[in-house]
Amino acid sequence: MSAVLAIARRELWGYFVTPVAYVFMVIFLVLAGLLTFYTGDFYDRGLADLQPFFDMHPWLYLVLVPAVTMSMWAEERASGTLELLFSLPVTISQAVLGKFLAAWAFIGICLVLTFPIWITVNYLGDPDNGVVMAGYVGSWLMAGAFIAIGTCMSTATRSQIIAFILTAAVCFVLLLIGQPQVLDFFQDSVPPKLIGAMGQLSIARHANAIARGVLDLRDLVYFFATITAWLAASVVVLDLKRTR
Amino acid sequence: MIEAERLTRCYGPLTAVDSLSLSAEPGQVLGLLGPNGAGKSTAMRMIAGFLTPTSGTARVCGHDVRKAPLAAKRALGYLPEGAPSYGEMTIREFLVFMIRVRGLERDVAFRRFDEVVMRLELEDVLEQTIGTLSKGLRRRVGLAQAILHDPPVLMLDEPTDGLDPNQKHSVRMLIDAMARERTILISTHLLEEVHALCNRVAIIANGRLLADATPAELEARSRYHGAVSFSAAGSAVSREMLARIPNVANVEVDPLDGRVTVFPRAGQPILDEVQALLRTQNLEVSEIQLERGRLDEVFRQITTQPRGAQA
Numbered sequence: 290m291s292a293v294l295a296i297a298r299r300e301l302w303g304y305f306v307t308p309v310a311y312v313f314m315v316i317f318l319v320l321a322g323l324l325t326f327y328t329g330d331f332y333d334r335g336l337a338d339l340q341p342f343f344d345m346h347p348w349l350y351l352v353l354v355p356a357v358t359m360s361m362w363a364e365e366r367a368s369g370t371l372e373l374l375f376s377l378p379v380t381i382s383q384a385v386l387g388k389f390l391a392a393w394a395f396i397g398i399c400l401v402l403t404f405p406i407w408i409t410v411n412y413l414g415d416p417d418n419g420v421v422m423a424g425y426v427g428s429w430l431m432a433g434a435f436i437a438i439g440t441c442m443s444t445a446t447r448s449q450i451i452a453f454i455l456t457a458a459v460c461f462v463l464l465l466i467g468q469p470q471v472l473d474f475f476q477d478s479v480p481p482k483l484i485g486a487m488g489q490l491s492i493a494r495h496a497n498a499i500a501r502g503v504l505d506l507r508d509l510v511y512f513f514a515t516i517t518a519w520l521a522a523s524v525v526v527l528d529l530k531r532t533r
Numbered sequence: 534m535i536e537a538e539r540l541t542r543c544y545g546p547l548t549a550v551d552s553l554s555l556s557a558e559p560g561q562v563l564g565l566l567g568p569n570g571a572g573k574s575t576a577m578r579m580i581a582g583f584l585t586p587t588s589g590t591a592r593v594c595g596h597d598v599r600k601a602p603l604a605a606k607r608a609l610g611y612l613p614e615g616a617p618s619y620g621e622m623t624i625r626e627f628l629v630f631m632i633r634v635r636g637l638e639r640d641v642a643f644r645r646f647d648e649v650v651m652r653l654e655l656e657d658v659l660e661q662t663i664g665t666l667s668k669g670l671r672r673r674v675g676l677a678q679a680i681l682h683d684p685p686v687l688m689l690d691e692p693t694d695g696l697d698p699n700q701k702h703s704v705r706m707l708i709d710a711m712a713r714e715r716t717i718l719i720s721t722h723l724l725e726e727v728h729a730l731c732n733r734v735a736i737i738a739n740g741r742l743l744a745d746a747t748p749a750e751l752e753a754r755s756r757y758h759g760a761v762s763f764s765a766a767g768s769a770v771s772r773e774m775l776a777r778i779p780n781v782a783n784v785e786v787d788p789l790d791g792r793v794t795v796f797p798r799a800g801q802p803i804l805d806e807v808q809a810l811l812r813t814q815n816l817e818v819s820e821i822q823l824e825r826g827r828l829d830e831v832f833r834q835i836t837t838q839p840r841g842a843q844a
Contacts, residue, residue: 295633299619306621369617373678376581376613377634378606532585533544 292379296387297394304357304395313353317399320349325406338416342406343424343500347464347493350396350435355456357395358439359449361388362527366447375531385523389440389516396432400425420502427499430512431492435460437519444526460492467491534558534716535580535686539589542575542740549575551740552589557716557733559685562708564731565720568836572740573720574614577690580718581611593686607635610684614691616675620664624655624674627663628681635682649677652707668695676704680711687711689719693726705729724828738836752826754834761807762794763821774814778806794824 304310324345365371374384410416439456446452465471467488475484488494492515495508536556542549550572557563565573578584580591582602591598596605618627628649632642650656653673658666663674672695679687692708693701708717708730719730727734727748734751736744744751752758775784775793780801785794797803804823811818 291636292634295630298633299622299630302626303619303621368620369613369615370619372578372581372583372613373611373617375583376606376609376611377631378603378636379634380603528585531583532587 292377293383293387293390296379296384297390300361300388300391301394304391309357309360310395313357313395314399314402317349317353318402321345321403322406324349339406339410339421339424340500342403343428343496346428347431347496350432351457351460351464354396354432354435354460355439355442355453357392358436358443358456359452360443361392361440362443362523363447363449363452381524381527385440385444385520385527389436389520392436392440393429393433396436397429400429400432417502420500423502423504424500426504427496427508430499430509431496434463434492434512434515434519437516437523438463441519441523441526444523444530463490463492465491467494534594535563535591535688535718537576537580537589537591540576540579540586540591541588542572542579542584543587549740550579550586553737553740553742555735555742555745557718559714559716560712561733562712562717562719562731563733563735564727565718565737566724566727566734566832567720567722567737569722571738571836573737574690575740576737577611577688577718577720578613580688581609581613582606583613607682608684608686610679610682610687612672612675612679612689612692615694616672618663618671618674618678621662623660623662624666624677625659627674628677631678631681637682645681645683649681652680653677654703669697669700672696673700673704676707685715687715687717689717691721692719693721693723724832727828736832736835743835748828749825751831752828755824755826755828755831756796757794757824757830758826759800759802760794760796760824761804761821762792762824763807763811763818764790764792765811765816765818774810775807778803778810780806 304313321342325339325342328345362371365374375381407421410421411418435456438459439452442455442459443449443452446455467490472484472488475487479487489511495511498505498508534557537553540550540553540555553572553576555563565576567573575584579586580593580598582598582605586599590600593605594608596608598605619630622630628646632646637645650659653676655670655673655677658670661670663671666674672692676689676692679689687708689708693704696704705726708719711717719726721727731748734744734746734748735742736751772784772786772793775781775795778795780798780803781795782798783796785796786792787794795803795807808821811821
């Protein structure tokens with residue numbers, strides 16, 4: 290465990306010594322604010338909640354999370370430090386977990402820094418802060434799923450650009466797949482049971498469910514299963530690359 | 534202790550390391566010598582656990598790298614080729630990270646940190662970012678990282694590559710000082726390094742082990758081994774007279790500087806006879822030397838012979 294924490298700590302620290310973290314944070318916070326107030330009907334809805342704010346998160350993550358994860362393993366491979374890392378008494382799983390936790394913690398920090406919006410809504414009205422909290426948890430879990438996908442793509446390729454595009458594409462599919470329009474499109478060609486399953490795969494659906502304030506076990510299971518599966522795939526890919 | 538057992542690694546159709554068996558004991562500095570692309574680094578990467586062998590295995594202090602990789606890695610200090618490290622960290626941060634990942638005890642860690650920093654003379658540059666360091670300093674940081682946990686086995690891939698003569702000397706002193714109770718495997722393509730450091734040499738080419746001997750044994754394979762060379766001023770020495778000495782096989786004269794080399798028949802001492810002859814001829818010999826053998830010649834001879842031929 291100390292090895293996992295050591296790696297996580299180094300990675301997280303790594304975000305902050307390069308401009309990556311600051312650029313990311315500024316863009317994230319500015320976009321989160323702008324999108325909420327301008328396109329999210331924050332005022333006009335007349336409701337004291339953060340629904341428009343959380344609705345924007347999947348689309349923000351879609352662009353920003355791949356930017357965080359693309360260098361995660363690709364750079365390690367390109368600079369040769371991968372060899373150093375794997376000659377240390379650390380299992381591949383520990384290394385993958387450490388890096389994942391760092392990126393997840395980083396997004397967590399960004400989410401915490403959106404607190405002025407929460408203060409605003411509390412100043413303007415009387416929101417249900419339990420629901421707001423649940424919204425944050427849902428958003429963070431969704432970010433975790435995106436990061437796990439990005440981790441896997443970063444292990445698969447040496448090129449950061451390819452890692453970025455693949456991550457964004459997979460996340461996009463997982464966001465779209467639950468949308469009614471998409472499901473309608475497949476209505477005639479796919480058995481109804483499969484349509485239901487496709488809907489269940491959707492990241493947005495589970496995140497929205499949590500954001501409504503209901504911490505349903507099924508949604509939690511969905512996120513942890515997604516994260517675990519993609520991280521496990523990352524471990525397999527890294528291990529495979531040692532034999533080829 | 535390092536043992537490699539029929540270690541093999543293929544990249545597609547290319548066999549980079551072909552059934553390599555080696556072993557090195559504590560107190561030995563085994564030099565892996567070979568031309569570029571011979572498979573030295575690939576072999577080391579497999580022993581370090583970075584690459585999985587296609588077949589065969591290796592053991593570090595008795596721990597099989599395939600069955601007990603963590604135990605093997607704990608016993609090993611490894612300097613990868615090119616000494617990669619995290620460029621955005623300072624030397625101190627990097628070493629502290631290594632201490633944490635290796636899970637060293639606090640008091641041990643402090644002691645080792647100070648010792649390693651002192652040994653590699655890093656005191657004055659601890660707060661410098663690794664990315665801004667010179668090649669030589671980076672190599673020293675890589676070495677520091679490799680010996681940080683005081684491992685019984687050290688594996689150094691081209692440890693002095695890119696260092697200036699002074700730095701080379703200090704790295705060799707360091708390796709020499711650590712050699713007594715440790716097993717050290719270094720790879721190199723520098724023949725001088727073999728003389729300076731190794732008490733055993735394994736020559737590999739095309740992934741195969743072609744020779745495993747002490748430097749002296751290798752030198753004995755040279756046709757120069759036991760030859761006598763001298764420079765004589767004045768009248769040219771008659772080659773015929775030298776060639777008439779019973780145990781002399783051949784005499785060569787360097788066309789440029791006129792230096793004469795007298796080759797013996799296999800294993801026969803000829804120094805006394807040659808000296809006696811020179812005395813009777815009253816030649817003014819400015820310098821005379823008994824050759825030990827030339828490693829570069831043996832190296833060339835071993836590594837360039839056609840595939841399939843055994844050394």
